[in-house]
Each structure stands twice: as structure tokens, then as C-alpha cells.
Amino acid sequence: MIVAGFGFRRAATLDSLADALAATGGAPDALATAADKASALAPLGARLGLPVHAVPPDALSASATQTDSTASKTHRGTGSVAEAAALAAAGRGARLLTPRVISADRMATCALAASSGEIP
Template structure:
């Protein structure tokens, strides 16, 4: 299973998220983001558009992940180097591996990373 993990600003649109997903490689079986962002209109709209399930990720699961990229802003606000990478890895399950490190949407409002794991 491939999970697309997202980090995004409140000003992000579904198109921002879709652009980040396309830049990361574009193929996913599920979408993941921090639990407090899982009901954001842009995230829900993308999930409906793609007909993919959403996996909210709790803060402790985010901070438990080792990320390949490091954003000082993500580290300060969420305790992880990359919200997108951490969300993808956590939602993909134990032993997941990163397929694509975080990429940033053209408008700079969203990031996406892909992880593969056995979690279904």
C-alpha cells in the first residue's frame, strides 16, 4: 500500500494538495495528514476527488518517525522534520519506507511525500 502524506497551511486548496501529490509521483492508495488537519476542507475535497481513504495521524505517531528532510518550521510546530514524510510513514504502518521525500506545491502551501508499507 502506498500512502501519500501531506502537510499544508490553512490557506492551501485542494489544487495545492493535488499539485504536491503530482510532484511526488502521483500514485497513492490512501491519504494521510495530522489528525487536526484531517477535516480541513482542502484535504477532504482532494480525498473525494481521488476517491481515496483518509488516515488521520496522531501527534505521537508523527514525532516517532525519522524523516529524510528537515524543516525548521515543521520541527518547531510539529516536532518532526517533515509533516508530510512523518504522516506517510506513520499511516503506512510499521516497517514502512519512504518512496518520495517531501515535495512542495508550486504555490508553497502544501507538501507531499509517499511511503510504502503493509498497513491496509
């Protein structure tokens, strides 16, 4: 399973999220983000026909990320919400396929992770 993880600002639009996903070049099987933002990601999931996984705070902070954003660490306990959400939702043994990329309007980030059975 390939999961697209998202981090985004409150003002991010559906287009911001779609742009961040497009920038990864991937075709995920599911979407994921921090639990308190899952409802804001649901419209993209509905548009794409994909489930949205709500990742709890402890799972976000437990995932090692390639990116190390100071703001993300301060507010969420992880270097990248997008990377941590993708890894947590993809499951134990998951690996990043792409580190976070940023939407053109800088309102959203997206990263792809694959479960251990999907890693090329």
C-alpha cells in the first residue's frame, strides 16, 4: 500500500492539497494526516475515491522523518507531519518513497510512503 501523507496550514485549499500530491508524482492507495486535520483532508479523499487515515499525535511523533522542520517539531513533535503521517499510516516497516514536497502556494506538504510489501 502506498500512502500520501499531508501536512498543511489551516488556510490550505483543496487545490493546495491536490498540488502537493501532484508534485510527488505518485498514485497513492490512501491519504493520511494528523488526526485533528483529517476532516479537512476528506474532500480530497472523496475527489480521488481514497480513504483518509487520521494519525494520532503519538504515532506522528514516533516516526523518524528525513525532513526536520523546526515549526513542525515545535507544534507536532515531528520533523515533518507529511512524512510521519505517511509512514504511520503505511504501517510497521514502511519506508518513504518521496520526502515531503511543498505545494506551489506553500500551504501544504505531501510525502509518499510504502508498506513493507510494496517497497520496490
